[in-house]
Amino acid sequence: PEISARTEAAQKELKKLEMTRGELLVEVSRRDAERARQEAERLRIQAQIQAEEAERLRQEAAAEAAAREDIEQTLGRMTSRQTAQLNAARRQEAELARQEAELVADARLPPSRFSGTNEIFTISSSAYSTDGAELTAAGKNTVKALAAYLQISRNNRVRIEAYDADAALAQRRAESLRAALAAAGVPGNRMQASGKAGPATQARAVQITVSP
Secondary structure (H helix, E strand, O other), rough: OOOHHHHHHHHHHHHHHHHHHHHHHHHHHHHHHHHHHHHHHHHHHHHHHHHHHHHHHHHHHHHHHHHHHHHHHHHHHHHHHHHHHHHHHHHHHHHHHHHHHHHHHHOOOOEEEOOOEEEEEEHHHHEOOOOOOOOOOOHHHHHHHHHHHHHHHHOEEEEEEEEOOOOOHHHHHHHHHHHHHHHHHHHHEEEEEEEEEEEOOOOOOEEEEEEE
């Protein structure tokens, strides 16, 4: 009976220990789960903060890009407006110089067009002798008017380009016109002359580009 009682008491004590151990394991598991939950919540909050910061930076970058684009567009409009005003002023100045030159030279300037701030004159083949580089009477009158015009616009640079199927003839014509302009008072260091192999027409044998 005494051994049986002891055995029964030991079994009870063992069950109690097992229950205590199980409760401890449950408690440990609960604590682990709580720590894991807290860590997950911390990471969630951190990720949210990072996402909000990234969105804030994105919005700032977008705002800066929009502001920069607006500034560039404004500058572009200003530049375009200033360019248009400059071109208009250049055309008005050229028209006044044209009128003065034709009065001074008592001769007509050849037709011209504008490309940006450059004025481009076109001289017909009637300015030269047939198959030659000598200037005709019409060519000499053109030189008088051009020389007067170029001396009114003193700072302009002049590029003379002559055209003919014969490149050598085109070069002689360009140099002949340059020499005539220099003799009429246009500084030689402001002029460049070149001949190009290309079709010369009645309307265009020489092209003169006047640049500010």
